[in-house]
Amino acid sequence: MNTPHADAPAVRLTGGTAALGGRAVLRGVDLAVAPGEVVALLGANGSGKSTLVRSLVGLVPLSGGRIDLFGTPYGKFKDWSRIGYVPQRTTAAAGVPANVREVVASGRLTRRHMFHLGRDDRTAVDDALDAVGMRDRAGDGVADLSGGQQQRVLIARALARRPDLLIMDEPMAGVDLASQEVLADTLRRQKEQGRAVLLVLHELGPLEPLIDRAVVLRDGCVCHDGPPPQALGQHALPGHDHVHPHADDHTTSGLLT
Ligand SMILES: Nc1ncnc2c1ncn2[C@@H]1O[C@H](COP(=O)(O)OP(=O)(O)OP(=O)(O)O)[C@@H](O)[C@H]1O
DSSP states (O other): OOOOOTTSOSEEEEEEEEEETTEEEEEEEEEEEOTTOEEEEEESTTSSHHHHHHHHTTSSOOSEEEEEETTEEGGGOOOGGGEEEEOOHHHHTTTOOSBHHHHHHGGGOOSSSTTOOOHHHHHHHHHHHHHTTOGGGTTSBGGGSOHHHHHHHHHHHHHTTOOSEEEEESTTTTOOHHHHHHHHHHHHHHHHTTOEEEEEOSOOGGGGGGOSEEEEEETTEEEEEESOOOTTHHHHSTTOOOOOSSGGGGTTGGGOO
């Protein structure tokens, strides 16, 4: 029964509940991402998107429900190197006193092999730096990079694990056009290689053609799980009241239900 099936979802959450500060933040969430699938997690500010992805990587404990990773129940899952996680940049890169290569190499560390990186590790780090176009900046301090470049470094750190499941929390937030293209390329390659991607997004934007399915959270519950909303469609989904940088853009969006 515990034998992982090749066709099992990379991740499946069933009936997930979580509370933060005594308040229910996830209220019975079902979500699955299959190998080769790119799924966008959308929803208004505070709907629970970050909490959901953080629960999948063990940063927020669930109070109820069940997670299976590659067909294995969460408690029995050991192969964490198969999962790459890109946290929100604001919480991860600010003031990190490390250079680009060190941050990317940290993606190869495991509990068993701390600080001992072999040739395969070094190749994986170089490949990841190449994938995000940052190899020529490998010796530079992360704090000296632009926001988009820092985001690329965090993506490279996750890619260095050669993950079968890549989870990213708002990878498009505040990044320049070149970095958006790097991200789109990354998604395309992950997909071609049959790997699964789950990404939290404010809106689909230029990634729209790469998204297979959208899951929309509202108040800790899934209110849509299906085809990605068409252009501007996320504004029409229930509960969309996301804060946009241009206030003029969303004068009516919060009113639509
Ligand atoms: N550590 C915490 N303690 C208490 N409440 C929290 C904590 N972290 C988040 N919350 C609350 O949980 C709810 C969901 O937050 P979460 O960050 O998951 O939402 P989100 O959909 O990712 O929002 P955003 O788009 O603004 O990032 C919010 O109401 C938030 O204020």
